[in-house]
Amino acid sequence: MTAGTIDANKEILQKIFSEDFWFVIPEYQRSYVWQTDNLTELVDDLVFAFENKPDNDYFLGSLVLKRIKASSYPEYEVLDGQQRLTTFFIMMAVLRDLIGSDQFKQTLQKKIYQEENLLENVPARMRITYKIRDKVEDFIQSHLIAHGGTAKEEELQALRESENVSLENMANATLVLRAELQDKIAAGDLPQFVRFIFNKALFIYVSTDNTEDAFRMFTILNNRGIPLTNADILKSQNIGALASEKEVNKYAKVWEEIEGKHGENFDRFLQFIRTILVQEKARANLLEEFHDHIYHPKAPKQPSLRMGKDTFELIERYNAIYEEIIELQGSNLSNGYKNLITVMRIGLRSEDWIPPLMHYYSKFGAADLERFLKKLEHKFTGDWVCGITPTLRLEAMNSILKAIDSTPANQVEELFKKKELFEIDEDEFVRNIEGHVYKKQFARHLLLKLEYLLSDNTVHLSGHSYITVEHVLPQNPADSSQWKRDFTDEEREYWTNRLANLVLISQKKNSALGNHDFEDKKKLYLQKRIDAFHANKVFIEQHAKWTPDVLRDRQAKIIDLLKKAD
Structure with a gap:
């Protein structure tokens, strides 16, 4: 099979949802699986960018597409990116039903559905066609294409209990997105928010009309990720800040050994360190976070770290901590501690509890370690069960990080006295379980x-x-x-x-x-x-x-x- 032409570009959201792109979700793709946490976190990040960085581009992710040659439209099979694409498909309908302006309503409707026009020989069609085994056409017609469909709460609540995976999750997404957008954006600000996501939110896409090339790109992006330039650049800049060739050789080896051990999770490990130092939710990529909040703090109370030797030694120290208390290589760990860690690593969907645990061990060592872990798990699980949003759960973990910082190293009991750090809504917790x-x-x-x-x-x-x-x-x-x-x-x-x-x-x-x-x-x-x-x-x-x-x-x-x- 001969190689086809490969296109790569970035496009703003309104262009992705325009006459230039019609999408097909093929049969071999999985169902729509995004959960409440994914949705609330997306809306939270979009709203933060809208309110704080309205003039900056906001990266939505990547799409891997295969052009459909036989189509008279610019039509593409979606190999990668369908979860986020579907989420914005639903969001367009939700925004249409929430916004007051008729012009905005009409524009949003055109983004998700093309009306039939017999005179111009234009057929009716959806922006995204789903060929996956879960049948969702009726849902899309009734709740996304139909004006007011996203406001049919009783019908959507019933579909939320469907045995059909896509229907269940699409109905949930519609309800969650509607509630989150109403809660986080004043009605009068919705037009500006739509303008922001239309013109500042963008996808990067790669496409080809060659099946072999398309799947090769899909495999590369999923196996390796889009090249990990953030970590690579971070390493290069810190190597450049070293004073001697001897240090360069030493710390380059340290970095490579740690990176090799963590493999594809290395960025995640660096994010743990970023969280320990910054103690706020990440709002940018890893490289920007290190530069804006660690190397060049924007506020005097935020932590600082020097490039070069200090950075390498910090990463090396926290890697040793990770091996000891997360990978359970430490010799002074009780079986009770090991068992609870095993339970948490298997059962919890998020790893936001890891930075506080690493930071605690860094400051207090093994003193009352299992006691702290019990309280940390109870808080994290309790908030999850109670339906607390990912952003608020992360804020709770950051509060614990800050409390660790403010507690003297020889007075760990003072940390446990701060009971508000670990409190949950017990009545709601019991009701849910x-x-x-x-x-x-x-x-x-x-x-x-x-x-x-x-x-x-x-x-x-x-x-x-x-x-x-x-x-x-x-x-x-x-x-x-x-x-x-x-x-x-x-x-x-x-x-x-x-x-x-x-x-x-x-x-x-x-x-x-x-x-x-x-x-x-x-x-x-x-x-x-x-x-x-x-x-x-x-x-x-x-x-x-x-x-x-x-x-x-x-x-x-x-x-x-x-x-x-x-």
């Missing part, structure tokens, strides 16, 4: 945490590649089963998806358990040793039956355990 949690993202983490809380910690829990949440009382028991005799329909409806009825097992074992009666399921569950989930195994082993009374007692104990800070 005592109901149906099976489909909630935090369910697996809470079950993992129970293993830690119920363990005697004589053994260090090992990581597991496959973990799944299993119902003991099955979702659809056979009419002839013991389950139907032990539970009424109302009791099954009440208990099936609550924490008390859920356990963790290896994925390979899940299919073997199925809808068996409790006695048979218990034998299958216990016939092999499952150390990682010992607490659940012991509980099941101690009961001959699985009834509403057993679940009621178990639920109360679980809630009581999880709501405690330590």
Whole structure:
């Protein structure tokens, strides 16, 4: 196959959503999967840029596209970038329904949908056509193309519970984007906000009409990322600030060894260090953050660091800390600490808790380390379960970083006295965990945490590649089963998806358990040793039956355990 022409360019959002681009999401792409955290963080960043840097370009990400030769339109298959592209597709409709100006409404509508014009031989068509297996055409027609469709809250709330992944997440995105935009932008400022994202927000795209080239670009961008120039430039500038050839050779080797160890997560590791030093949410790329907030502080209270030797030594020190307390190579760590870290690394979706933990160890060493970790986990998990936005969760972690800075190194108890740092909304937390949690993202983490809380910690829990949440009382028991005799329909409806009825097992074992009666399921569950989930195994082993009374007692104990800070 001969190589095709490859185009690469940057385009502002209004050009991406114009007659020059029509998009097709092919069958092999996954569903729309963006969650509330992704959406709130995007809106928060856009609003911050709009309010604080309205004259600067705002980078939205990259698109990898394959031109469709047979089309009479400039039409492209989307190989990479469909999640963000779909999010802005939904946002255009939300903004159309929120904004007052008829001119703006018409312009926004044209960005998502082309009206049919028989006289000019123009067909009706959507800006993005979805060929993925989840059928979303009706949703797009009813809630995105139809004026006022994004305001149909009851219909969208019902779709939020859909078994169809794309419908569930698109409905959620519509509701979240509408709420976030209404909350963060005054109605009178919406036209200016739309002008900002139309003309300052931009994508970088690469496209080709050659299938082989297109997939090669997709693979390169996903395997390596767009070349990591920020870290490379940061290294080069710090090498240039060294005083001698001997130092250059020494610290270049240090950097390369650390970079090699972290691999594709090296930028993430450098971001941890940035967070420890700056203690604010990052608003720019890694290089700009180091230059604006670390090397050349904009405010006298912000930290400073000299380029060259100081930077290399700081990175080296925090890498050693990371190895000791995150990768668990330290010799003075308790099994309890190791188990909770293992649970957090498996169960938590975000790693914003890592910088405070590293900074604590840097200042106080191993003193009360597990005690601090318990409080940190309780705060981070509690805010997540309560639905606190990623930005506010990050602010809470930054408050802990600042409190560590202000606490004398020999007075660690003063840090623990600042109870407000670790407080959560306990009533909201309990309300969210005592109901149906099976489909909630935090369910697996809470079950993992129970293993830690119920363990005697004589053994260090090992990581597991496959973990799944299993119902003991099955979702659809056979009419002839013991389950139907032990539970009424109302009791099954009440208990099936609550924490008390859920356990963790290896994925390979899940299919073997199925809808068996409790006695048979218990034998299958216990016939092999499952150390990682010992607490659940012991509980099941101690009961001959699985009834509403057993679940009621178990639920109360679980809630009581999880709501405690330590």
